[in-house]
Amino acid sequence: MPVYVVRNAAGANRSYSNLNEGFGKTLRFGANSPAVIERLKWMRDALAPALRAALSLMGPLELKPLIARALHMGDEGHNRNVAGTSLMIRRFAPALARAGVNGEHAAAALEFMHGNDHFFINLGMAAFKCMMDAARGAPGSSMVTAMTRNGVEFGLRLSGTGDAWFNAPAPVPDGLFFPGYSRADAGADMGDSAITETAGVGGFAMAAAPAIVQFVGGTPAQALENTRAMMQITLGRNAAFTLPALDFTGTPAGIDARKVADTGVLPVINTGIAHREAGVGQVGAGITRAPMACFASALVALARTGAGSASRRPSRKSSRSAPRSR
């Protein structure tokens, strides 16, 4: 299966992702019917070679400025990627025309991307994974470097606790369902797309994307409020990703497990909702929260490393959180 390769230009780490298959019945939502397999073969045999030919002419595509721009165009980078997809098509189209790709193949590749406003998300996820892996391994750090779900459990990692995962039962998301489906069809939260929120985008950047409430539910005011609330639990703001509607402040970035425990504010995750039975695929989209139990057990493990207490300066906040994390 062809994959994107995303390199950290300022470090050694890389990340990978497959290409987005589109909506409805797709392998990533557990569907594997003949049509799903047929599409995957076409992606391998036609789409990926066309994109590869274009890339070899273009050189590497810089992802951070593209994502920053998409945030100024109403994407939040998780469940809304229409701008990212558009900007990606703009970059690839001229190179596809020039690369000598068969006209029909180039047209089919461009139509496939144009027909799927979520096409960019897989590349975005690889970019966010690459960013977050660069933050791994800081002794004593309570910064969350990964959040993910497998339909049964929700897991997260902290920078200061090595390879360990801290798990809790995955919540069942609520939101808006595609016609013919309801909450009774929803499986527990699934997928690795919560790497977007880990990187301070997605649910954390909903202030960039008032139109997303038509897809995940809620109101534009709640979208702004979600971003503001996330500022309580992050270590800082990402100056590279700014939010026009909040006077161009940076996205809240670097979830601090201690702040989550201190405030009780749980990370907001915009998520796709998979059917509870295999083979059906995505049935809706909505909002869920990372479970507190993951943060609690991660903080206990961090305290046991000893590095945290040594490197941490005393503060009102950390002394308040101490009883909970020991």
Next chain:
Amino acid sequence: MPVYVVRNAAGANRSYSNLNEGFGKTLRFGANSPAVIERLKWMRDALAPALRAALSLMGPLELKPLIARALHMGDEGHNRNVAGTSLMIRRFAPALARAGVNGEHAAAALEFMHGNDHFFINLGMAAFKCMMDAARGAPGSSMVTAMTRNGVEFGLRLSGTGDAWFNAPAPVPDGLFFPGYSRADAGADMGDSAITETAGVGGFAMAAAPAIVQFVGGTPAQALENTRAMMQITLGRNAAFTLPALDFTGTPAGIDARKVADTGVLPVINTGIAHREAGVGQVGAGITRAPMACFASALVALARTGAGSASRRPSRKSSRSAPRSR
């Protein structure tokens, strides 16, 4: 010179526009150096034929849904057209690949569009002109159907006053200037792009485009406020063009000259700023207002048609405006 042709699918009228040349020295901002002429020749000989070939495969491009979508992606349709341009490229790219256009020509056409985030505006203006012309000729109607400027005068037309133009001196816009230029370089307001505001987009839809303040000045809060203020002077809201940040309300549309006179609220126009001397081109972008004198003289002329008072139901508002418009 090749032009877009925009047809009103629900009526008989058509409108036309040339293709956007890009930034800096361009014919539409009064520049006519050899480089400007060279680019116009390339547009005639390579760009337009490529787009025409694509269009003949695609069939007509529906503009209203495209513009509606761009408003959900942070465009206001006058000084911010990055989404409209992106969506246009997405539509044309597959057809260009399939139409058998020479690969190098197709690549150059796609690169030219990609290199100019304002490329869509000329097509948008033609769409807005087509919409507004459909509203011409309603007896007694005080709805504004055109606003335009020629660097000396500002002029407008009402639906109920036929072909007459009502003019006043064009204001000098204030805003943000490109490096090396200042307000002293600004010419009086110029161009027919105020057809966007006439159609309830541009300055009227700034609530869609918080990021535009980086180009025209002001704050995101003022952008929202501009849209809210325009709701005081329009006949209604356009249900086809909605504003996510204002809970998906429609754009304020159909400027009523009587409401302008009643409230003293002048239409907000996002505008490009041309250098006061010919040949230099655009030197900045900013915000200006339509002058009250145009509305006052238009209302006097409307009252003289007699149609207005006959068809107008008595109301507190119209009786208040009567002394001014007679």
